[in-house]
Amino acid sequence: MGDTLRSLIDWLFEPTRYFLGSLVAILAVLKFRKFFSLPIVIIAFFVFGTVFFVWAFGDPDFNLIVTKPDNIPIIILIASVVFFSWLSLRRAVINDERTKRGEPTLEGEDAKRKVFTWPDLVYTEFICLILFTALLVIWSIVIAAPLEEPAELSRTPNPSKAPWYFLGLQELLVYFDPWIAGVLLPGFIIVGLCAIPYLDVNPKGNGYYTFDERPFAVGFFWIGFVLFWVSFVILGTFLRGPNWSFFGPFEYWNLHKLEPMVNVDLSTYVWVHFLDRPLPESILLRESPGIVLLLGYFLVLPPLLGKTLLKGLFAQMGPARYHIFFHMMLWFGLIPIKMLARWVLNLKYIVGIPEYFFNV
Amino acid sequence: MQKLLDPIRKTQLWRSVFRHGYPDTPRNRTLAVLSNVFLHLHPVKVRRSGLRLSYTWCMGGLTFFLFLIETITGLLLMFYYRPTAEWAFQDIMGLREHVPIGIMREMHRWAAHMMVITVWLHMYRVFLTGSYKPPREFNWNVGVILLVLTLLLSFTGYLLPWDQLAVWAITVGSNMARATPVLGHEGPGAAFVSFGGLDFIHAGDDARFGLLGGRFVGEGALLRFYVLHCVGIPLAAATLMAIHFWRVRKDGGISGPL
Numbered sequence: 001m002g003d004t005l006r007s008l009i010d011w012l013f014e015p016t017r018y019f020l021g022s023l024v025a026i027l028a029v030l031k032f033r034k035f036f037s038l039p040i041v042i043i044a045f046f047v048f049g050t051v052f053f054v055w056a057f058g059d060p061d062f063n064l065i066v067t068k069p070d071n072i073p074i075i076i077l078i079a080s081v082v083f084f085s086w087l088s089l090r091r092a093v094i095n096d097e098r099t100k101r102g103e104p105t106l107e108g109e110d111a112k113r114k115v116f117t118w119p120d121l122v123y124t125e126f127i128c129l130i131l132f133t134a135l136l137v138i139w140s141i142v143i144a145a146p147l148e149e150p151a152e153l154s155r156t157p158n159p160s161k162a163p164w165y166f167l168g169l170q171e172l173l174v175y176f177d178p179w180i181a182g183v184l185l186p187g188f189i190i191v192g193l194c195a196i197p198y199l200d201v202n203p204k205g206n207g208y209y210t211f212d213e214r215p216f217a218v219g220f221f222w223i224g225f226v227l228f229w230v231s232f233v234i235l236g237t238f239l240r241g242p243n244w245s246f247f248g249p250f251e252y253w254n255l256h257k258l259e260p261m262v263n264v265d266l267s268t269y270v271w272v273h274f275l276d277r278p279l280p281e282s283i284l285l286r287e288s289p290g291i292v293l294l295l296g297y298f299l300v301l302p303p304l305l306g307k308t309l310l311k312g313l314f315a316q317m318g319p320a321r322y323h324i325f326f327h328m329m330l331w332f333g334l335i336p337i338k339m340l341a342r343w344v345l346n347l348k349y350i351v352g353i354p355e356y357f358f359n360v
Numbered sequence: 361m362q363k364l365l366d367p368i369r370k371t372q373l374w375r376s377v378f379r380h381g382y383p384d385t386p387r388n389r390t391l392a393v394l395s396n397v398f399l400h401l402h403p404v405k406v407r408r409s410g411l412r413l414s415y416t417w418c419m420g421g422l423t424f425f426l427f428l429i430e431t432i433t434g435l436l437l438m439f440y441y442r443p444t445a446e447w448a449f450q451d452i453m454g455l456r457e458h459v460p461i462g463i464m465r466e467m468h469r470w471a472a473h474m475m476v477i478t479v480w481l482h483m484y485r486v487f488l489t490g491s492y493k494p495p496r497e498f499n500w501n502v503g504v505i506l507l508v509l510t511l512l513l514s515f516t517g518y519l520l521p522w523d524q525l526a527v528w529a530i531t532v533g534s535n536m537a538r539a540t541p542v543l544g545h546e547g548p549g550a551a552f553v554s555f556g557g558l559d560f561i562h563a564g565d566d567a568r569f570g571l572l573g574g575r576f577v578g579e580g581a582l583l584r585f586y587v588l589h590c591v592g593i594p595l596a597a598a599t600l601m602a603i604h605f606w607r608v609r610k611d612g613g614i615s616g617p618l
Contacts, residue, residue, distance in 0.1 A: 070525075073473035084417060084481055088488045091414065104617075107489075110409035111616040117402040118392040124411055128418045129425055136429065136474070140466035147456065150449040151527040153576060162533040163518050165476050165511060170532065179547050182536025193504045196487075197497035205490040207617040209415075214490065221487050225480075357539065358548035 006059065010248025013239055016343050022231050026222055029089070033211060037090040045082060059250050065238055069146045074164060074237050081230050085222070091209035092218070099210070107208040158242045158255060167236025168229050174244065175338045177359045185331070192328045199325045201317055228335065263348035266290045283353055290351035294360060297334075302326040401605055403613055410614030415489070419482035423510070424601065426475040430513075433468040434590065441520070443586035445579045448522035472514050479510045491615035499607040502600055509597045516589035519582060530585070531577050537568035544568060 012021070029036045056062045065071065095105040104112075115121070162170050172181035204213040211218050239246055241253040264273075270289045271279050280286045302323055306314040314322050341347035351360045368374055369382055380391030393399045409415055440459075441451045455465055483503065486492060492500035519530045542549040543566060550561040563575050573580030608614065 070473070073470075073477060076474070077477050080477065080481060081484075084484065087414060087417075088485070092488075107409040107412075107415055108617045110412060110415070111407040113408040114405040115408055115411065116386070116389045116393075117404055117406055118389045118399065121402060121406050121411055122399065124413070124418075125421055128422060132422060132425065133429075136467055136471055137463070139470050140463040143466070143470075144456075145466045145469040146525070147452060147521060148523040148525045151445075151522045151524060153527065153578070155524070157524055157528055160528045160532050163515055163529050164473075165514065166533060169536075178536050178539035179541055179544070183540050183544075183547070190504060190508060193483075193507075194501045197492040197494070197500050200493065203493070206493040207409075207489060207491060207615045209489055217490075218488060221484070225484055225487075230480075353548075356548055356551050357546050 006250040007248075010251050013248050015235065015239070015246055018231075018235060018239070019227075019339065022227055023223070026227055029085075030211070030219055030222060033089050033093055037086065037093045039090075042083065042086045045086075046079075049079075056249070061252050062249050065249070065253075069143050070164065071237060072143070074234060077230065078234060081226060085226060088209050089211070092211040095208055095210050096212040099212075105208040105210070111207075159240065159244060161236070161240075164233060164237055167240075168232030170244075171232045171236045171240070172335065175335070175342055177357070179357065180360065185335075188328060188331050192332075195324060195328065199317070199321055199328075201321065224332070263342070263346050265349045265352040266293075266347060267352060269345075269347075283355060287351045287353060290349070290360070294351060298327070298330055301330070401609075403609060406613060407616045409616040416614065417481060417485045419478045419485055423475055423478045423482055424605075426471045426478060427597070427601070429471045430468060430475065431594065433464045433471070436464050437468060438590060443520065443582050445522065445582060448520065448582060452521045452523075468517075472517060475510060476514055479507050483507055486615070489615060496607075496611045496615065499604060499611055502604045502607065506597060506600050506604060509593055509600065513589065513593050513597065516585040516593065519577070519585045520589065522582065527577050530581070534568055534571055534577065534581075537571050538563075538566065540567040 012018070035041070053066075057066075066075065091106060095107075098105055161167060169181055169186060172185060175181070176185070200214075200217060202214050202217065204210070205217075238249060241247040241251075241257070242255045243258065245257050245259050247253055247257070266289055267279060267286050271277055271286070284291070306322055306326075310322075317325065338347075338350075341350075349359045351358065353359065379395050380388050382388065390404045393402055393404050437455070440455050442448065452465070455462060486500065486503065515530075515533060519526045538544045538546045540547045542553060543561065544550060545559075545562050545566040545568075547561075547567075550566070551559070553560045563569065569575060571581075571584075572578070573584045
């Protein structure tokens with residue numbers, strides 16, 4: 001029974017299933033938010049989570065990865081992101097119902113009253129500070145900071161992992177070359193975050209939790225933050241072992257587990273498989289199918305949709321906002337597109353010019 | 361108790377420090393905030409919504425508090441640490457072996473992990489409550505930069521123990537800089553920056569070299585990361601934090617419905 005359950009969980013956590021499952025779960029939680037924001041749901045989550053943990057602790061492989069001192073923050077991250085997502089959703093649902101009835105939001109109700117900073121605010125801050133200090137001191141006494149063997153540049157550990165908060169980006173290295181996963185995408189994340197207040201033209205939902213008044217913004221952030229950032233960090237920490245191969249939570253990190261590399265470039269698909277001829281000598285000709293696709297994606301799609309399907313959005317945002325927003329979304333969209341293409345078609349590069357390190 | 365302390369409160373010494381009376385009156389509550397350089401970061405009165413933990417999650421405040429913890433524990437750690445390839449690891453070992461009940465390194469490390477989490481959750485909360493909307497657009501941007509600085513603080517600190525984990529995590533992370541378009545020697549476009557067959561961008565002068573002060577994670581990188589970790593980034597972060605907190609007040613206090 002235990003073994004079957006363990007192998008079932010290992011099977012479930014395979015990256016494709018893990019990603020698609022998380023996506024479906026997030027969409028379901030948002031869609032059926034009235035149910036998922038009930039207190040019983042979060043209580044059930046934590047009870048079930050604790051039971052699972054106690055049970056799984058007996059497994060040596062699970063125990064080994066989870067009790068690594070530097071992985072404890074990831075457990076805290078999972079618990080706090082789930083809890084706060086639930087809390088925000090609960091308040092959003094309550095607020096949306098109140099708004100529908102014509103009542104002020106919870107925050108609106110609260111904001112009517114002003115209180116003195118001293119003592120009301122100061123003592124709240126003080127209690128938070130004391131509790132947190134106590135937590136840190138206990139944590140520090142109980143668990144020693146790890147120290148591995150002295151640095152040795154001739155001995156590469158396997159797996160070599162970046163600090164945990166960058167593991168989401170390291171996970172993207174499965175699908176992209178370093179210049180995209182490690183430079184371009186982090187850059188776009190920072191620029192995109194900075195651009196948010198200037199791109200969001202919806203004046204509603206300022207200073208209170210809501211879903212109905214800004215479904216796209218909230219949904220997008222759930223997908224972007226919870227799925228593509230936090231869940232990828234978890235994936236990179238717990239489920240990626242030697243050679244960045246996938247390992248289930250109950251699987252032994254076998255150094256010799258090799259996943260077959262059968263990935264094919266788009267150019268090979270078009271010239272060799274479809275047209276049945278050797279790859280052209282000229283790089284530009286060879287990569288022309290991918291280049292046409294990318295140019296269409298980045299240059300034709302935004303104005304085309306702006307004139308047709310997204311006419312309303314274009315009018316609402318104006319050309320500058322619309323194009324910046326759209327390009328950010330296109331870069332973001334490239335991630336799931338590339339992931340799907342890898343899973344379904346074993347696609348390696350859309351445009352692959354290793355001669356100039358230009359691989360997309 | 362009240363009677364015992366009363367004579368002390370009347371002394372010149374006490375009154376030179378606290379310029380307001382003790383009794384619990386609105387006037388004294390106001391003065392408690394106004395006449396204190398730290399508390400006057402806050403307005404005298406705040407909206408009730410700004411106090412609700414279920415609204416604010418207290419994550420911004422905790423992030424700032426963790427920054428203070430990091431500053432204090434980090435300062436103490438600096439007494440015992442030399443950022444050279446010869447001594448760095450030895451000093452950390454010494455810290456572990458010779459300091460009885462020493463928890464400063466533990467506090468520093470766990471608080472650093474927590475700070476990354478709290479700063480993410482702070483951003484999450486601010487987004488979900490739409491608190492980046494006018495008039496707070498600029499402060500959201502300051503916050504984004506502070507979030508990046510927090511990650512960089514943690515990243516630079518990761519190298520300092522100089523163990524296998526440290527060196528290889530930084531190697532993996534900094535390898536990305538090699539692939540910077542045009543500026544990294546394995547980045548697209550770098551091959552075009554050449555003259556008469558001479559490459560201008562190579563492993564000895566590209567973006568990664570600038571980051572590490574060498575072709576690999578060595579002594580140069582250790583010193584660079586140490587200086588950035590202890591002086592450069594904290595100074596930048598402290599400056600931006602001052603702006604961030606000041607703008608919170610100028611933009612209408614802890615966010616709430618307009």
